Amino acid sequence: MTRLLMLVEGQSEEIFVNQTLAPHLAAHGVYAEPILLWTKRLPAGGGYRGGTSNWGQIRRNLLPLTRDSSAWVTTLLDFYGLPEDVPGYVEAMSPGNPHDRATQLETRMALEIGHQRFIPFVALHEFEALVFCNAQVLAHHFDRADLKEKVEQIVKMAGGPELINHGKETHPKARLQSLASEYKETSDGPTLIDKIGIPVIRAACPHFAAWLERLEALGKET
The missing domain is CATH 3.40.50 (Rossmann fold)
Structure with a gap:
């Protein structure tokens, strides 16, 4: 190996x-x-x-x-x-x-x-851009149905998860914290990415x- x-x-x-x-x-x-x-x-x-x-x-x-x-x-x-x-x-x-x-x-x-x-x-x-790869998973994780449309709109406007820009208020982590104040970087982030899965990402x-x-x-x- x-x-x-x-x-x-x-x-x-x-x-x-x-x-x-x-x-x-x-x-x-x-x-x-x-x-x-x-x-x-x-x-x-x-x-x-x-x-x-x-x-x-x-x-x-x-x-x-x-x-x-x-x-x-x-x-x-x-x-x-x-x-x-x-x-x-x-x-x-x-x-x-x-x-x-x-x-x-x-x-x-x-x-x-x-x-x-x-x-x-x-x-x-x-790194947190990967969380935006599946809006449904994000919405279900936080039990917030409204997040699905909001996340999909962000990704659509940017042109893809990796294109969500790196402005001070608009980089991926800042957007996540704005969308869901309960978002915890070291627990929710890796958990969400694991739920989304490598093939989707x-x-x-x-x-x-x-x-x-x-x-x-x-x-x-x-």
């Missing part, structure tokens, strides 16, 4: 990998292990995890993973809130197709790390689908 080390931005992503993505990839011969990003290490040991503040921090977390010669490495980071000093960020914020811009950003990250087993991934525009999110296809193919690597 192919080993895959996945640097994730927060606890929600870590739970998603353990609960939903890892079992899916295991069926393709890929063993995925989430690694929660360190934000600060203390001299006495331990420290703080979750979130990103600069490219140096991300790079310091990635480089030790690339030294594992028997594993592939990937990331699960949000496009929204990504540090401005990440290679390719300025170009990625210019007008154009968001999917193309995210792919260009990932290409720059790969060049900066320079590791042949590194597959960077930046979620458009935020990959059909609705082409950028995620392309990444997933690459990860699945690792199981065929010799």
